Each structure stands twice: as C-alpha cells, then as structure tokens.
Amino acid sequence: MKTEERHKYLELCIPYVFGRLNPGNRKQFEAHLATGCPLCIKEVAELHEAMALMPLLLKQQEPPRQMKERLMSRLSVGKRSRPEDRKLAEQQPAVATAPSRSKRPWVAYIFVALLILIIVVLALYINNLVGMIGGQERKSNELQTELQRKDEILAILQSERLEVVAMSGLEPSPAAYAKIMWDPGKKSLLVQTSNLPIAPVEKDYQLWETKSGRSMSLGVFAISNEQEKQNFFKILNVGVGQKQEAEAFFVTLEAKGGVQQPIGPTYLRSTK
Amino acid sequence: MTLAENNKRDIELLKRMQRHDQEALALLYARYSPIVYPLAVRIIGSTEEAGELVQEVFVHVWERAGRYIGERGSVYSWVVAVCRNKALDRLRARAQKRRPREGEGSAPQGAPEQVTRFDAQDILVLKEYTAAIRNTLKSIPKPELRILELSYFEGSSQSDITRTMRMALGTVKSKMRKGIQRLRQAAKGVGEHA
Numbered sequence: 001m002k003t004e005e006r007h008k009y010l011e012l013c014i015p016y017v018f019g020r021l022n023p024g025n026r027k028q029f030e031a032h033l034a035t036g037c038p039l040c041i042k043e044v045a046e047l048h049e050a051m052a053l054m055p056l057l058l059k060q061q062e063p064p065r066q067m068k069e070r071l072m073s074r075l076s077v078g079k080r081s082r083p084e085d086r087k088l089a090e091q092q093p094a095v096a097t098a099p100s101r102s103k104r105p106w107v108a109y110i111f112v113a114l115l116i117l118i119i120v121v122l123a124l125y126i127n128n129l130v131g132m133i134g135g136q137e138r139k140s141n142e143l144q145t146e147l148q149r150k151d152e153i154l155a156i157l158q159s160e161r162l163e164v165v166a167m168s169g170l171e172p173s174p175a176a177y178a179k180i181m182w183d184p185g186k187k188s189l190l191v192q193t194s195n196l197p198i199a200p201v202e203k204d205y206q207l208w209e210t211k212s213g214r215s216m217s218l219g220v221f222a223i224s225n226e227q228e229k230q231n232f233f234k235i236l237n238v239g240v241g242q243k244q245e246a247e248a249f250f251v252t253l254e255a256k257g258g259v260q261q262p263i264g265p266t267y268l269r270s271t272k
Numbered sequence: 273m274t275l276a277e278n279n280k281r282d283i284e285l286l287k288r289m290q291r292h293d294q295e296a297l298a299l300l301y302a303r304y305s306p307i308v309y310p311l312a313v314r315i316i317g318s319t320e321e322a323g324e325l326v327q328e329v330f331v332h333v334w335e336r337a338g339r340y341i342g343e344r345g346s347v348y349s350w351v352v353a354v355c356r357n358k359a360l361d362r363l364r365a366r367a368q369k370r371r372p373r374e375g376e377g378s379a380p381q382g383a384p385e386q387v388t389r390f391d392a393q394d395i396l397v398l399k400e401y402t403a404a405i406r407n408t409l410k411s412i413p414k415p416e417l418r419i420l421e422l423s424y425f426e427g428s429s430q431s432d433i434t435r436t437m438r439m440a441l442g443t444v445k446s447k448m449r450k451g452i453q454r455l456r457q458a459a460k461g462v463g464e465h466a
Contacts, residue, residue: 014448014449014452017353018423018424019356019357019360019427020429033344041343041344044344044345045343045344045345045349046456046459047452047456048344048345048346048349048350048353049345049346049349049456049459050452050455050456050458050459051349051352051353051424051452051455052345052346052348052349052352052353052459053405053409053455053458053459054311054420054421054424054425054455055307055308055310055311055314055352055355056307056405056406056409057406057409057417057421058307058310058311058314059310060306060307060310061306061309061310061313062305062306062309063305063306063309063322063323063326064319064323067305067323067324067326067327068298068301068305070327071297071301071326071327071330071331072294072297072298074327074331075294075297075331075334076294
C-alpha cells in the first residue's frame with residue numbers, strides 16, 4: 001500500500017473511534033483494518049485506550065444490585081442455546097449458511113436453474129403482454145378514428161337542410177349504386193356507395209359534378225376491400241355552394257390521386 | 273499487578289465466557305460496571321435506562337466474547353466503547369422518536385455473588401489506576417477537556433461543538449487533537465507506572 005493511502009486511513013482513525021464515520025466510510029475503514037495495516041491498528045488501539053479514560057473523569061458508581069441479578073437471569077434463560085450459535089444465526093447469515101451451501105451444491109444449482117426459468121417465463125410473459133397492449137392500443141386508435149368518422153357522418157345526416165342525390169351503376173358495374181348527401185351551408189359532402197368494385201391499387205374513384213357543361217372534381221376515394229365494396233362511406237371536403245349549381249354528378253375510375261378532367265370509365269351517374 | 277497483566281486476566285475471562293462460564297461474566301461485571309454505569313447515566317441522563325443499558329453491554333460482551341480482537345485495544349476499552357456506542361444509539365433514537373421502554377425482566381435467579389479475593393485485588397488496582405488517571409487528566413486545559421467531553425459523552429459533531437463553545441471550526445479541531453494527544457500521553461504514563 002502507498003504511503004499516502006496509509007496516511008488517508010490514519011486520518012480516519014479519530015472519527016472512527018468517535019463513531020463519526022458514515023456507514024460507507026466505516027465499512028471501508030474496517031475492511032482496511034481487516035487487512036492488518038499495523039499503523040492503523042496501532043493508532044486505533046491507542047485512541048481506544050485514550051478515549052477509554054474519559055469515563056474515569058466521572059465518579060464511579062455501582063449500578064443497582066437488581067441489575068446484575070437481571071443480567072445473570074437473562075444469561076440463564078439464554079443458556080438453552082449456545083450464545084455464539086444464536087447470534088451467528090441472527091447476525092451472520094452469510095457465515096452460518098456458507099457450510100450448508102458447500103455440502104449441498106446441487107441445491108444451489110437447482111435454485112439458479114429455477115431462477116433462470118422464472119426469469120425466462122417472466123420475460124416471455126412481459127413480451128406477450130407488451131404485444132397485447134400494443135395490439136389493444138392500435139385497435140383502440142382504430143375504433144376511435146371510426147367513431148370520429150361516424151360522428152361526422154351523423155352530423156351530416158342530422159342536418160336540417162340535407163340534400164340527397166342518388167346515383168346508379170353504369171356498364172362496368174350495373175349493380176352499383178350510390179348517394180351523395182350534403183348540407184348546403186357546410187363544406188363537407190358524404191358519399192355512400194354499394195357494390196362498387198374494389199379499385200386496382202394504382203387507381204382511385206373520382207367524384208365529379210357538371211356545371212355549364214364543364215366537369216369539376218369533388219374528390220377521390222378508394223374501395224379497397226370486400227366490406228367497403230358492400231357499403232362504403234366517405235366525407236369529402238368541398239367548397240360551400242359548390243354543389244348547388246350542379247347539373248349532374250358522376251363517378252369515374254382514374255389514376256391514383258385523381259386527374260384534372262375525367263378520362264376513365266364512368267361507374268356511377270346521378271339519376272336527377 | 274500492571275495494567276497489561278490486568279488485561280491478560282480480562283482476556284482469560286473472555287475465554288471462559290466462550291465456554292459459557294457465567295462466573296467469568298460476573299467478575300468482569302464487578303470490575304467494570306462501576307465505570308460503565310456512570311458513563312451510561314452521563315450520556316442517557318436516566319439511571320433506570322442506564323441500568324438496562326449496562327445489562328445490554330454485558331450481554332453483548334457475553335455473546336461476542338469470541339470476537340474480541342486484542343490488537344485493537346484492551347478489554348476495558350472495548351467494554352467502554354460498547355457502552356458508549358449503545359448509549360449514543362439510544363440517545364439518537366430518542367431524539368428521533370421517543371420509544372416505550374421494554375418491560376421489566378424476570379425474577380432474579382441464583383447467580384454468582386461473591387467476588388474472589390484475587391479479583392477484589394484486581395478491582396483495587398483499577399481504582400488506583402482511576403485515581404492516577406483523574407490526577408493526570410486535571411492537567412488537561414479546561415476548553416480541551418470540555419471539547420472532549422462534548423464529543424465523547426454527548427456524541428456532538430465538531431460543528432455542534434463550534435456552536436456550543438462559540439469557537440471556530442479550526443480551533444475546535446486543533447483543541448480536540450491536543451486533548452486527544454494529552455489523553456494518549458496520560459494513558460501511556462499511567463500504564464507504565466501502574
């Protein structure tokens with residue numbers, strides 16, 4: 001050990017003897033004493049001896065006689081078991097249990113194996129739980145979106161001045177039919193379709209209105225699964241008043257995202 | 273008999289305690305209880321609690337007799353340190369929360385009463401030693417002694433002492449070191465001449 005380290009520990013001797021070291025430092029210092037450092041051991045011993053003089057400043061006084069009797073009676077009661085064995089069990093579990101570990105190492109192995117098994121099972125369970133929570137969260141978000149969409153649809157349907165235009169299927173899908181509904185005072189327009197074929201991935205359906213012989217886009221939508229094929233709702237945002245002057249409405253199948261003027265086949269046309 | 277020889281006797285008593293010899297504890301109690309009892313009273317301030325604490329001290333010594341390390345001081349200094357630590361622990365616990373006292377012990381049973389002639393001599397040696405120490409300690413300047421008393425009997429920290437004594441921390445540290453040094457000289461001096 002280096003001289004300066006020894007010096008550092010020597011400085012701890014007085015606070016140690018006075019009981020002023022914090023638990024961490026005391027443990028460290030006691031570990032140092034356990035290494036057998038002769039300087040520190042001598043210093044601590046001398047300090048203990050010196051400080052043990054302090055009680056001699058007080059006038060000596062015998063404790064009450066019954067105290068000794070009680071003490072001896074406590075020892076008699078405790079005689080049933082060896083004091084050091086009892087204390088070892090109470091205060092030194094590591095020392096007391098060490099021999100049993102060495103006699104039965106398989107107990108330790110089983111314990112470790114069980115511990116690993118428990119950890120693995122727990123990890124799997126937690127992973128599964130996290131997955132479930134993620135799934136539930138996604139489902140909850142989807143339901144929330146759906147609920148919001150239905151609220152918006154209801155808001156349109158509950159409108160006092162609801163206007164409705166029916167559309168019927170043309171040659172590509174004669175069984176298809178649709179309705180468009182809107183409140184003239186609001187910007188949104190609700191499209192409902194049935195039996196419209198699922199649109200190819202690179203295509204979208206596009207809703208048009210005709211005004212003064214010109215076609216104007218009102219928005220695009222896609223039918224992407226069987227459920228939507230049966231019954232599909234979508235709210236399109238269009239300008240207020242845009243629908244009032246319309247002469248007709250029709251739906252074509254166009255390139256993804258829609259086009260400026262209708263060029264694809266017409267699937268639905270208004271019956272108005 | 274010198275103090276070193278006295279300590280050898282004490283170590284012999286500890287060995288007997290390891291063999292569950294209660295008389296050995298009774299002898300050690302007869303030697304040191306008149307010193308540790310006033311120490312406990314001084315720190316705790318209650319004679320009743322001090323009596324209980326002295327019992328705890330000797331039960332501690334009984335149970336840990338095999339763990340005494342001679343290199344770290346005499347049996348006497350160990351017993352005194354155990355008493356001081358336990359008393360200060362009680363004092364701190366009391367400061368945090370006043371606890372109800374434990375019930376009274378069981379009825380007294382037959383215990384060794386007589387102190388042998390030999391141990392009576394030992395006790396006489398200790399009394400002479402004590403008288404010598406007290407004379408020597410008189411030479412310690414009062415402020416140094418007061419600082420040692422505050423630290424030893426009341427468990428005061430150095431910063432507590434600066435407030436009590438109205439001294440700078442550096443002065444407290446310096447006087448404490450000097451006081452300890454004088455105590456060490458006293459311990460050596462008396463030890464050599466006893």
